[in-house]
Amino acid sequence: MSSNPRSRWANAQEDEAVEAERKRVKEERRQRKAAKARKAEEEEEARKKKHSLGSAEDRPTKRQRRTPEPDLPPAKPLRFEVEGWDKSRSVEHYDKLNDIEEGTYGWVARATELATGKVVALKRLKLEAGDRSGLPVTGLREIQILRDCKHRNIVSMDEVVVGDNVSRLDNSIFLVLEFVEHDLKGILDDMPEPFLSSEVKQLLLQLTSGVAYLHNHWILHRDLKTSNILLNNRGQLKIADFGMARYVGDPPPKLTSLVVTLWYRSPELLLGTKTYGSAVDMWSVGCIFGELLTREPLLQGKNEVDQISKVFELCGVPTEESWPGFRRLPNARSLRLPRSAQTTGSVIRARFPNLTSAGASLLNDLLALDPERRPSASEMLQHEYFHQDPKPKPESLFPTFPSKAGQEKRRRHEPNAPARGQAAASLGEVDLGGLFQRREKEERGAGFSLRMV
């Protein structure tokens, strides 16, 4: 408006403009208020009207009002639920029952809270030995994200407790997590018959609601896989392990491409993209969908190069049409791919002959090479696959499984989540070139070949 605010009182023209502006602002405010009142009315028709239209319309004519008018209802400012902060409690409040696992994520044990008898999982924050940069950032992010997430399909965290010696906290920081009996990987490994299609549907539905919640809250999980997905004896699925997760913004920040366990890693990550979004999680959801159907991980590459060729075997070789701009990705520039028609189509339909056409089309969409073409989690929830028969099996009718978390440790025969660190990321890129070259001689079976220029 006026570039010289102090002089505007002297200038009649400007004065008018200011007046007009003020009126406009008021009018806008009045309209907002009226709209708000209308909305409130619609929502609370049964209740007494909080904002009457009449009083809202009177508002602009009143001047110099310094105290609320008696005829106006008192304002009810929105108040938030407030939490505070204090020192972490001691781990001595819990009694350890048994170890659950000691693996890539560090140590997890089953424990009861002494005061309440509640059974929880205690997860020790893994510290890098001799790391002179303090507590691991992945652990701190995991804590922060779990603290912020409240959803029935996401494992809940009660608190963080510490060991007795608070002056030296190394290796004595524990996340107190909701205890869930099984992980999906363990169940899939042990079950004699695959899940029924109604069960697959229910599991996928729950997984997708959890992922949708995360994405709506600007969180990327970045390590979705069956061993990170838990299932309790009441048929409830919970997403766990947020060691790779982080908050992102819009536009997405530059991120490391060394995320997601290899078998669940999307093609854009394999090709080294630094700007990616929620679509990387949707790819993993697609892989998990496939795994739920067959009990076998869908794409079991031995290394990055093997992984991307397995991806292209299943989904076809990307073209400028099927994935515009993929050539500009760091690891794709030097990738030479055949361009015959047979190699570009997806063979997903053929690989899952028992899947309904809606299911196959959903899987196809999730495993689209172009991240832009993958549905978002919220879009996926609307997919007709979930509305068709057989309907998702109600959680309460889910079978129960013998709990392995009780005593024995779990077998693991899958690659680990990538370790954090710059060296590893650059190593991957360098190696990839060499591996592609070796492939030229070795692999020709898939109907196409990968060669370096």
Place this chain on the structure above:
Amino acid sequence: MAHLTNPLATPSQLYNHTSFSSLPADLREVVFITTQCLTQAAGLLLELPQSVTAQANVILARYWLIDSPMAHEFSDVSAAALYLVAKVGPMPRSTRDVSNVYAYLLSPKSSLFRAPQEGRPEEDPKAYYQTESDYFAFQSRLLALEARILYCLSFNTHVSLPHALAITYLQTLDFLSQPKSTISHRVTQYLNTALLSPQMLYLTHQPHALATAAIYNAARDLWAKMPETEWWEVFDVDREDLGFLVVGMRSVEGILASRREEMPWAGEGMTTRTLVEGEMQKRGLQAENGETKQLDKEDEAMRMLDSR
């Protein structure tokens, strides 16, 4: 809602804060303001965005409601808070960088907290040179304090800042018919100054209230015409909170100026624990005027430990 809200200090925490440390209120204020200023200066030299440095200010203030400020060297707490927030955020900084920056800011040649000198300050790298063992010792203190801070905040490092919210509010108010950059700048200045306030406004009020109060103050400064209604209610702030924050935000500069006048040593480089202890010793003598008992340093330290 997590993006819009902060955990707030409980009344008992605020009350205990005044009683659990033996620091008199004026000394505590000096320590608070200078340490927050140091954090800001370090944030600038580390090329961290203000969004990161401001979060470090808030984390530090929260920490000092749990542990006494006298428990650790002020500059170390400042460094640890900044290091921690930068680490979990998008722009991590190495312990080496943090160490160098704090060594420089605390060196006698740094212009921080000193009256501006004529001409260019003379270059003297020796004044802030750090030996390997200096660095190692600093790093160890930094990492121990990082863990300590996290422990005292039960590992909750979430901070919502009001800055972006304030701009959104300004947009809905059509920038009160002021040039956008002028009024936004003023609002930001109020929000940043409030970070230094020993009243710890960021621990007692939610971001939306801080944003609204900053807009009110900026509008007053610029003689901008505000809506004649109780417009702050639209932003869920009641009159009482607004009034408190408006006064609180305006008082920071005055507090700092008057403390500097009372305590000239606060204008001679970063306040340290030794300085504060010395000051307390001086007052101990004054307070117990007529008595012959002299508090030596050890007694003083013991007394502080007891009172904690």
